Structures are given as C-alpha cells and as structure tokens.
Amino acid sequence: MKTAHKIRAARMIYHAIHAGRTLLGRSDHEIVLRDGIKYDLNLSEGIDLGIYLGNFYERQTGSALSKLVAPASLVLDIGANIGAHTLHLARLVGPAGRVLAFEPTDFAFRKLRRNLDLNPSLASRVELFHYFLTADDGVSVPNAIYSSWPLVAEDGLHAKHLGREMKTDMAQARSLDGILSEHADRKVQLVKLDVDGFECDVLRGASSLLRDTRPIFVMELAPYALEERGASLDQLLSYFLPNGYVIYDERTHKRLPSAAKELQELVTGGESMNVIARVP
Structure with a gap:
C-alpha cells in the first residue's frame, strides 16, 4: 500500500479517536505503555497514532x-x-548491548529524547546523535527533512507520502565511518536504515563499515524518494x-x-518495500 493511502486511513481513525477524546475532555496528548515501553505521544501524528493503536x-x-x-551486540538506528x-x-540487545541512534530533525530528536527519558533502564543502552549522516564531516545540512506525518490536512505536505518537513537547525553533518571510529567498542551487528531518500548519502560515508x-x-526501499534526492536504486x-x-x-x-530494473518493478510509484540486506 502506498504511504499516502496509509496516512489517509490513519486520518480517518484519528478523527474518530479525536472526537471521542474531546467528548471526554481529553487532548491528543497521551503517555502510554506499549509492550512494556512508555511513549509520550501526540495522537495527531502518524507514527504516534500507530504506537497508540497497539504498536x-x-x-x-x-x-x-x-x-x-543478537544479544549484547552493537546496533545502529539511522533515522x-x-x-x-x-x-x-x-x-x-540487552544490558550488555548498545544502540547508536541518529536523528537530524530538531522536532523528532526532542521527542526521541523524551521517550528515552521515560524508559531509563533502556535509555542507558542508547547513545543519541543529533546528526545528519553523509559522506564528509562538516558539510552543510539540509535546512529541513521529512520527519512528521500529520493526521490533520494542511498545505505544503509531500505529494506522495504526505509528510511534513521539519527543521534541522541543531544537527551536524558527520560520516558514519568517522562516528564509528570514535564510538564503536565492538563490530556493528545490525543497522536499521530509514531516511526517506537519503540512504545513498549515509552509505557514501560508510565504506569501511560495508567493506x-x-x-x-534492515531498510526501506523507496525508489521515488531516492530519485527526489538525486540518487537511484541502482546507486543504492x-x-x-x-x-x-x-x-x-x-x-x-x-x-x-x-x-535495479527488476527490483524497481516490484515497487510502483509512491510505494516502498521493506527489505533485509545481508551477506549469506
């Protein structure tokens, strides 16, 4: 299903929930416990609503x-x-493992830090980086990146995935290889990569990791998003x-x-596919 269709369906659910909560005198803000993890949610946001509705x-x-x-491993959450x-x-990863988490937008980074603060036993295993990952350290960071999927219609949303760009005023540009040379205390076991078209930027700075x-x-393939950033599935x-x-x-x-041509035929315009890339 196209992301836009998912968001439109989520909007219908949100409006029903919002109406019911309003009748009860409750706002869109809610702190919930899902699968043993606490989240501070704004139900008018797509990701938040998905968590609220039973993860x-x-x-x-x-x-x-x-x-x-793998338990006790080092894993990366990019995006x-x-x-x-x-x-x-x-x-x-458990108490002996580590997670390095990367988020470039000020909006999502604040929410990420808040959710970690609500889960101190898990937060102790996570190191946060307010970075935009790219080929070289110190290059300019895009002024805004999509990290919000509002469930109330508004102007200026992305035509295909209905996302909203959020500012990156506080983010720094770094290469992944450079960060790992400073912070990795063991080999990286797994990378979750979901950066809405910036995948090639991230991977240009990760040649040592890949080699x-x-x-x-574990990543999302969205050929249309790659093309919007001047990249391609073939390049990825x-x-x-x-x-x-x-x-x-x-x-x-x-x-x-x-x-690339055969793979792209499996993902029509405006759609994405979640894949696993690994060495057999």
Whole structure:
C-alpha cells in the first residue's frame, strides 16, 4: 500500500479517536505503555497514532528486528525519529548491548529524547546523535527533512507520502565511518536504515563499515524518494552488491532480484518495500 493511502486511513481513525477524546475532555496528548515501553505521544501524528493503536507502526519491521538482533551486540538506528524502533532495539540487545541512534530533525530528536527519558533502564543502552549522516564531516545540512506525518490536512505536505518537513537547525553533518571510529567498542551487528531518500548519502560515508564489517541492514526501499534526492536504486545497490550483500524481502524472506530494473518493478510509484540486506 502506498504511504499516502496509509496516512489517509490513519486520518480517518484519528478523527474518530479525536472526537471521542474531546467528548471526554481529553487532548491528543497521551503517555502510554506499549509492550512494556512508555511513549509520550501526540495522537495527531502518524507514527504516534500507530504506537497508540497497539504498536501497529511498522510491526513487521519490529518482528524482523526481533529475529535478527543478537544479544549484547552493537546496533545502529539511522533515522530514529521518535524512537519506535530505538527502544525496541535497546531491549533486544540487552544490558550488555548498545544502540547508536541518529536523528537530524530538531522536532523528532526532542521527542526521541523524551521517550528515552521515560524508559531509563533502556535509555542507558542508547547513545543519541543529533546528526545528519553523509559522506564528509562538516558539510552543510539540509535546512529541513521529512520527519512528521500529520493526521490533520494542511498545505505544503509531500505529494506522495504526505509528510511534513521539519527543521534541522541543531544537527551536524558527520560520516558514519568517522562516528564509528570514535564510538564503536565492538563490530556493528545490525543497522536499521530509514531516511526517506537519503540512504545513498549515509552509505557514501560508510565504506569501511560495508567493506570490513558487513552488518545486516534492515531498510526501506523507496525508489521515488531516492530519485527526489538525486540518487537511484541502482546507486543504492552499488554500495551493497560489490560487498557480497544479497537483498531479501523483509516479510517473506525470499531473495529479491539484484538488478535495479527488476527490483524497481516490484515497487510502483509512491510505494516502498521493506527489505533485509545481508551477506549469506
């Protein structure tokens, strides 16, 4: 299903919930406990509503991470947003593991920090980075990046995924290899990568990670988002295939085509596919 269709369906659910809560004198703000993790939510946001409705937000990805993450490992959450997967990863790695979480927008980073503060036992396993990951340190950071999916219609939203750009005033640009040389105390076991078209920017700065460590990647493929950033699916694959990676469907675990043209035929315009990239 296209992201826009998911958001439109979520809007219908939100308006029903909002009306009911208003009758009860309650706002859209709610602190909830889901699967043993606390979240501070704004129900007028798409990700927040998905968590509120029984952790429906990217449930399949959460299930895949549960099967792939090794206890006591070092994992990366790139595009952490408000922490829906960050906190799950922190629980999966256990007290001896570590999570490095990256989020460039000021809006989502504040929400991410708040959700970690609500879960101190998990927060102790997480190191936060208010960074935009790219090829080189110190380059300019985009002024705004999509990190909000409002459930109240407004002007200026993305035509396909209905997201809203949020400012990155406080973010720094860093390369992933550079950060890992400073902060990694063991090999990276897994990377969750979801950056809405900036994947190639991230991977340009991760050549050592891809060549020498070759961790598992759990990521979203959205060819239209790559093209909007001046990249392509062919370019994305060029970082993985020469390093021995194979691409698998996240849901079925079936091997997917390695040719960009064949892979792109599986994802129509405005859609995305969640995949796993790993070395057999």
